[in-house]
Amino acid sequence: MGRWSRAVENLVSAPFNNFYAGKRVLVTGHTGFKGAWLSLWLKELGAVVFGASLLPPTQPNLYELIAEEVFEHDALCDVRDLAAVVKVIESVRPDVIFHLAAQPLVRRSYAEPIETLQTNVLGTANVLEAVRRLGLPCAVLVVTTDKCYENPETGRAQIETDPLGGHDVYSASKACAELVVQSWRKSFFQTDAKLGHVATARAGNVIGGGDYAEDRLVPDCIRALIAKQPITIRSPDALRPWQHVLECCSGYLWLAARLVGEGKDSPISGAFNFGPDEDARRSVGDVVTEIIRHWPGEFHATPPSNGPHEAKLLWLSAAKAKQLLGWQPTWRFTEAVGKTVEWYRQRHDAGREEMADFTREQIADYVAAAQLKQLTWAI
Ligand SMILES: NC(=O)c1ccc[n+]([C@@H]2O[C@H](COP(=O)([O-])OP(=O)(O)OC[C@H]3O[C@@H](n4cnc5c(N)ncnc54)[C@H](O)[C@@H]3O)[C@@H](O)[C@H]2O)c1
Numbered sequence: 001m002g003r004w005s006r007a008v009e010n011l012v013s014a015p016f017n018n019f020y021a022g023k024r025v026l027v028t029g030h031t032g033f034k035g036a037w038l039s040l041w042l043k044e045l046g047a048v049v050f051g052a053s054l055l056p057p058t059q060p061n062l063y064e065l066i067a068e069e070v071f072e073h074d075a076l077c078d079v080r081d082l083a084a085v086v087k088v089i090e091s092v093r094p095d096v097i098f099h100l101a102a103q104p105l106v107r108r109s110y111a112e113p114i115e116t117l118q119t120n121v122l123g124t125a126n127v128l129e130a131v132r133r134l135g136l137p138c139a140v141l142v143v144t145t146d147k148c149y150e151n152p153e154t155g156r157a158q159i160e161t162d163p164l165g166g167h168d169v170y171s172a173s174k175a176c177a178e179l180v181v182q183s184w185r186k187s188f189f190q191t192d193a194k195l196g197h198v199a200t201a202r203a204g205n206v207i208g209g210g211d212y213a214e215d216r217l218v219p220d221c222i223r224a225l226i227a228k229q230p231i232t233i234r235s236p237d238a239l240r241p242w243q244h245v246l247e248c249c250s251g252y253l254w255l256a257a258r259l260v261g262e263g264k265d266s267p268i269s270g271a272f273n274f275g276p277d278e279d280a281r282r283s284v285g286d287v288v289t290e291i292i293r294h295w296p297g298e299f300h301a302t303p304p305s306n307g308p309h310e311a312k313l314l315w316l317s318a319a320k321a322k323q324l325l326g327w328q329p330t331w332r333f334t335e336a337v338g339k340t341v342e343w344y345r346q347r348h349d350a351g352r353e354e355m356a357d358f359t360r361e362q363i364a365d366y367v368a369a370a371q372l373k374q375l376t377w378a379i
Pocket of ligand 1: 028029030031033035052053055056057077078079080099100101102103104119123143144145146204205207213
C-alpha cells in the first residue's frame with residue numbers, strides 16, 4: 001500500500017483505535033442535534049448504527065438530512081417507557097449505547113418540569129435498567145451537561161468531584177441523572193461480571209450546524225439572519241464555554257471506546273467534563289459578533305427582564321479528560337463559530353439541499369485538525 005493511500009485510509013478509519021468498525025451502536029436521541037452528528041460520525045467510523053428516540057424535536061432538523069444513509073434501523077421509542085426501552089435494546093443487542101435522549105432546554109423545563117424530570121431522570125434509569133435486566137456486557141455513555149453542578153459562580157472551573165446541583169429543573173434533572181448513573185454503577189455494573197461499564201459526559205453550550213432548537217443562541221441568530229431581521233439577545237455579558245458539537249462528540253466516542261475492556265474499578269468508568277480551552281470562554285455578545293462576521297447582520301440586546309434565572313458564569317475544567325484520556329479540544333473559538341455559520345449559510349443562504357456530504361466534510365476537517373495536533377484519539 002502506498003504512503004498516500006495509507007494516509008487516506010488512516011484519516012477514514014484510524015480514529016478511536018478503529019474501535020467502532022463493525023460495532024453495533026445504539027444512539028438514543030438520534031433524531032436530535034447532537035445525536036444526528038454523533039450517528040453520522042459513527043457511520044463514518046464503520047459502526048452499524050441504530051437509533052431510538054421520539055420524532056425530531058424541531059422542523060427542520062439534521063436527522064432528516066442524514067437518516068437514510070446512516071441508520072441500520074431506527075425505532076420510535078419513548079425512554080420513559082421501560083418495556084419499550086427493553087424491547088429496543090434487546091433487539092439491537094448493542095456493543096455500545098450513547099444515551100442522549102432528553103428534554104434539553106432550560107426554559108422548557110420551567111414550563112414542563114415533570115416531563116423534564118421523567119424524561120431525563122427516569123429515562124436514564126430505564127436505559128440502565130434495561131441493560132441490567134438483559135445482562136448485556138455493553139458500554140453505556142450517558143450524556144448530561146455542564147449545568148449539572150451546583151455552580152456557586154465563583155469563576156473557578158468546575159471539576160468532576162464538585163457538588164452536583166441545579167437552580168432550574170433542567171439542571172437538577174441532569175444532576176439527578178448523574179446520581180442515577182452513580183447508583184446503577186455501584187449497585188449493579190461494578191458488581192455484576194456480566195455487565196459492562198457506564199460513564200457520564202458533561203459538556204455544554206454546544207454549537208454546530210443543524211441545531212434548530214427554540215431559545216438557543218445560535219439557532220435564534222440564524223433564524224433572524226434568514227429572515228433578514230436584527231438579532232435580539234438577552235444577557236449579552238453572560239460568559240459560557242462555547243464548543244463545536246464535534247468536540248463533545250470526539251470526547252463521547254473516545255470515552256466509550258476506552259470503557260470497553262477496562263477492569264471493574266477503572267477510573268474511566270466515571271464522570272468526565274469535555275470543555276473547551278480558555279480561548280472559548282466568551283460572552284454571548286462575543287458569539288453574536290463572531291457570527292455576524294461570517295453572515296452579516298445586526299444585533300441588539302434586550303433590556304434585563306424578569307425572565308427565569310440563568311447562570312452568569314459557567315466554566316468547566318477538562319483536566320481529567322486530558323490526563324486519563326489524552327482528550328483535548330481541537331478547534332479554537334473562531335473556527336468553531338466559523339464552521340457553524342458556514343453550515344447554515346450553505347443550507348439556507350446558498351440553498352444547498354444535500355447536506356450529508358457537507359456535514360461529513362466538516363467531520364473530516366475536524367479529524368484532520370485533531371491529527372495535526374497529534375491528539376491521542378485521532379492518530
Ligand atoms: N445542545 C447543547 O448545547 C447541550 C448542552 C449540554 C448537554 N446537552 C445534552 O445533550 C443531549 C442531546 O441534546 P440535543 O441538543 O441534541 O437535544 P435535541 O433536543 O436536539 O434532541 C433531543 C433528542 O431526545 C429525544 N427525546 C426527547 N424526549 C424523549 C423521550 N421521552 N424518549 C425518547 N427520546 C426523547 C428527541 O426525540 C431528540 O432525538 C441531551 O441529553 C442534552 O441534555 C446538550
